[in-house]
Amino acid sequence: MKTLKIQIPNMQSSHCQMRVNSALSTISGVTNITTQSGEASIKVPNNTTSVAVIAVIEKAGYYVTNVGVNFPGMLFSADSNIQHVYS
Template sequence: MKNVELNIPGMQSAHCQTRVSDAIKNIDGVKVEKLESTKLSASVESEEIKEELVETIKRAGYKVEGYDSEKESGSSASCCSN
């Protein structure tokens, strides 16, 4: 397993944390170590699983920072932003 630390700036409220948690909970090969305001620490089985994790978070509407692949595109707002 490989440890992954991601910054998710829009995930600040408990509601947003729950939304991200619900989005990623069914990904096989991911073990969430810590999910808190703006941060996700997890263990992933492979680089492909890491890619799936990041893409799932993006599809839930959140920008992901601290990810060493190509630059993120799409929404940078959270579900709770004005």
């Protein structure tokens, strides 16, 4: 499992957070979804791509500006600046 920290600037209200939480829960294997104003954190299987996660968020009507990836037990993490995912 890896942890994704996702920046979602237009997810501000509790209603928006519930919508994003609901969208993220449709991803196979996702656990530990937490949302707060402007960001979400989820645990997903290692084979789940950031692109798939971003596509689900965009389908719910929100946009992603950054995805940070953290693999437990590893000494690194990666960030990615996102403009838009086209599917």
